[in-house]
Amino acid sequence: MAKDRYISMRKFVSGFSFANFGLFTGFADGIYNAVYSLVILEIFRSSAIVGVYVAAYAAFCMFVGLFANELLRQFSKAKLFYFSLLMLAVCYAMMGFSIRPGTFIALDFTTGFAITLSSMLIPLFMSDFSRDVGMARLNARYHLWLNVGALFAPMIAVAIASRFDNRAAFFASAAIYMAAVLFFRFFGIVQEDKRARPVNPRRTMRALWRNTRLFFRTPGMTRAYAINFGYYSLRAMRYLYVPIVVIENGFSKDTLGWVLTLGIVPYLILSEFMGRAVRKYGKSIWLGLGFGSFAIFSAAATIMTGFPLLAIFVLWQVSGALMESVHDLMFFDNTKKSEQTRFYGVFRTSVNLPNVVAPILGAACIAIYGVTAAVWGVSAAIGAISVGILLTKKK
Numbered sequence: 001m002a003k004d005r006y007i008s009m010r011k012f013v014s015g016f017s018f019a020n021f022g023l024f025t026g027f028a029d030g031i032y033n034a035v036y037s038l039v040i041l042e043i044f045r046s047s048a049i050v051g052v053y054v055a056a057y058a059a060f061c062m063f064v065g066l067f068a069n070e071l072l073r074q075f076s077k078a079k080l081f082y083f084s085l086l087m088l089a090v091c092y093a094m095m096g097f098s099i100r101p102g103t104f105i106a107l108d109f110t111t112g113f114a115i116t117l118s119s120m121l122i123p124l125f126m127s128d129f130s131r132d133v134g135m136a137r138l139n140a141r142y143h144l145w146l147n148v149g150a151l152f153a154p155m156i157a158v159a160i161a162s163r164f165d166n167r168a169a170f171f172a173s174a175a176i177y178m179a180a181v182l183f184f185r186f187f188g189i190v191q192e193d194k195r196a197r198p199v200n201p202r203r204t205m206r207a208l209w210r211n212t213r214l215f216f217r218t219p220g221m222t223r224a225y226a227i228n229f230g231y232y233s234l235r236a237m238r239y240l241y242v243p244i245v246v247i248e249n250g251f252s253k254d255t256l257g258w259v260l261t262l263g264i265v266p267y268l269i270l271s272e273f274m275g276r277a278v279r280k281y282g283k284s285i286w287l288g289l290g291f292g293s294f295a296i297f298s299a300a301a302t303i304m305t306g307f308p309l310l311a312i313f314v315l316w317q318v319s320g321a322l323m324e325s326v327h328d329l330m331f332f333d334n335t336k337k338s339e340q341t342r343f344y345g346v347f348r349t350s351v352n353l354p355n356v357v358a359p360i361l362g363a364a365c366i367a368i369y370g371v372t373a374a375v376w377g378v379s380a381a382i383g384a385i386s387v388g389i390l391l392t393k394k395k
Contacts, residue, residue: 030153058355295383
């Protein structure tokens with residue numbers, strides 16, 4: 001199984017066992033995302049600066065992702081996963097207590113380190129234990145649980161924020177990640193310890209550069225990277241700016257909670273269907289429909305206000321649901337299992353880099369046009385460009 005040797009584990013452990021972590025991550029991250037941009041807005045008092053801050057945060061996470069392969073050379077996946085889950089639980093609890101902006105920001109970047117590792121390790125574990133099930137089916141199961149967990153998260157986050165304050169919601173995320181720690185320990189996974197090697201910074205940088213060049217020279221990887229980049233760019237814009245735009249349009253936090261909750265329903269309805277549909281019809285048709293419809297909805301959102309705008313925020317989740325379980329399959333379908341651990345750190349920058357680029361573009365649009373709604377023009381452009389990439393020759 002890849003490069004890591006599994007010495008022992010419980011008999012029931014399979015790829016589905018790790019796909020079930022979607023319930024924890026969806027629930028915890030759904031609570032976190034519902035209030036995150038509002039907390040950052042409280043600190044900086046400007047939606048444009050929020051975009052710049054999130055871009056800096058994402059750049060840090062991308063840096064972590066790039067060097068994750070070096071961490072995997074030093075430590076087993078099981079130890080890194082346990083450490084990252086525990087760090088998330090502790091830091092989210094401390095973020096709920098933190099009062100000073102500097103303390104909150106330091107903890108925020110620490111969780112960025114942990115969440116980057118955990119989100120990389122879950123798919124690698126699923127691939128290690130996929131056997132004859134296949135990643136498409138495991139991805140569908142993971143995203144089903146992800147959305148089940150996320151369904152009630154916004155309402156819980158809003159209820160806690162309304163009763164106490166926005167930061168108090170992070171306590172709930174901490175409790176969920178602590179439950180994930182206990183769940184993982186129940187697997188009883190023991191991996192062979194790796195011999196610690198001295199780190200030579202120059203050699204590490206050269207190895208990283210060679211690995212990156214080899215990744216993009218591998219057939220299909222550039223296209224896989226671009227499609228994943230487009231998907232996460234749209235996701236970044238949605239998570240960051242929807243809460244701000246809803247509040248700026250005069251709606252209450254309760255209304256925001258309903259918008260975010262209803263937006264999960266398409267994912268729940270389509271999750272299992274997409275697992276079967278991809279096997280029958282392939283990936284490209286669903287990615288094209290998802291990106292194309294998102295571009296249309298985003299263009300409409302630039303001029304809509306009031307309840308029609310809220311309807312768009314819910315409807316474009318159908319576009320996201322069409323892409324959710326297929327956006328990264330181009331990577332897994334075009335790499336050998338022996339190469340996945342090596343290349344996945346480079347590929348994962350297509351998750352973090354959009355969180356640098358998209359918020360910066362959004363901040364520029366807000367600065368130029370003077371309204372937060374201008375950011376949806378960026379989403380429309382990203383969706384249209386992604387459709388164009390799907391229509392180009394594979395490379």
